[in-house]
Amino acid sequence: MSTIxxxxxxxxxxxxxxxxxxxxxxxxxxxxxxxxxxxGIKQYILNPNGTLKSNINLLVDDTxxxxxxxxxxxxNENSLLAIVPxxxxx
Amino acid sequence: xxxxxxxxVQDEIIDFSQEQYPNQTTGFLFGIGGKLKIANEVKFVNNxxxxxxxxxxxxxxxxxxxxxxxxxxxxxxxxxYHSSQKHFAVPTEKDLSSALPNFSYIxxxxxxxxxxxxxxxxxxxxxxxxxxxxxxxxxxxxxNELQTA
Numbered sequence: 001m002s003t004i005x006x007x008x009x010x011x012x013x014x015x016x017x018x019x020x021x022x023x024x025x026x027x028x029x030x031x032x033x034x035x036x037x038x039x040g041i042k043q044y045i046l047n048p049n050g051t052l053k054s055n056i057n058l059l060v061d062d063t064x065x066x067x068x069x070x071x072x073x074x075x076n077e078n079s080l081l082a083i084v085p086x087x088x089x090x
Numbered sequence: 091x092x093x094x095x096x097x098x099v100q101d102e103i104i105d106f107s108q109e110q111y112p113n114q115t116t117g118f119l120f121g122i123g124g125k126l127k128i129a130n131e132v133k134f135v136n137n138x139x140x141x142x143x144x145x146x147x148x149x150x151x152x153x154x155x156x157x158x159x160x161x162x163x164x165x166x167x168x169x170x171y172h173s174s175q176k177h178f179a180v181p182t183e184k185d186l187s188s189a190l191p192n193f194s195y196i197x198x199x200x201x202x203x204x205x206x207x208x209x210x211x212x213x214x215x216x217x218x219x220x221x222x223x224x225x226x227x228x229x230x231x232x233x234n235e236l237q238t239a
Contacts, residue, residue, distance in 0.1 A: 008167040009190035089185035090145030
């Protein structure tokens with residue numbers, strides 16, 4: 001099972017759970033499942049067409065991938081998938 | 091909703107913002123959540139924006155480290171602050187474009203290297219910024235005439 005780290009701003013939608021486990025084999029499947037089981041989170045991480053929002057990044061096992069690869073990264077047994085908001089402004 | 095800054099947090103933010111002027115600075119606020127949040131720790135992180143006078147950005151790994159720090163130390167990640175010398179302490183379009191729910195956004199405004207205002211903002215249910223009451227230790231913003239209402 002892989003583990004998804006839920007960032008603090010989205011925990012309202014996961015009953016305050018800091019992590020969610022998944023048996024999905026890639027990030028796309030894992031996020032789709034996450035947004036189906038916790039629909040409140042969807043508008044903040046996925047566009048209406050299912051692609052990742054531009055202000056959300058994914059780190060898999062602490063590795064930052066190029067944006068073009070992020071839609072469907074493989075998850076291994078015991079992978080750690082972190083949903084990371086990109087915070088900016090000014 | 092309201093957020094209370096400890097005296098140490100307030101002083102650290104003001105000192106660092108003035109020290110780094112005119113660059114914008116940023117950091118994470120940790121403490122106790124609830125209807126009255128209490129921020130008793132701030133951790134500064136690098137501003138990775140290409141133009142640090144005009145904006146701020148936080149590296150993804152710094153964000154993840156902040157989340158892991160909160161879990162490890164059993165504190166809550168309450169939000170972020172940033173300082174700006176170009177704007178009043180109100181959110182810009184750029185601030186709104188990356189804003190997240192259930193997070194406090196403290197904005198510190200500086201004019202001529204002096205902190206003139208500090209306000210906190212959160213997203214409401216319609217994803218519009220609303221002012222969050224800030225409870226501060228005593229601080230005199232009145233020396234600067236440009237202070238916002």
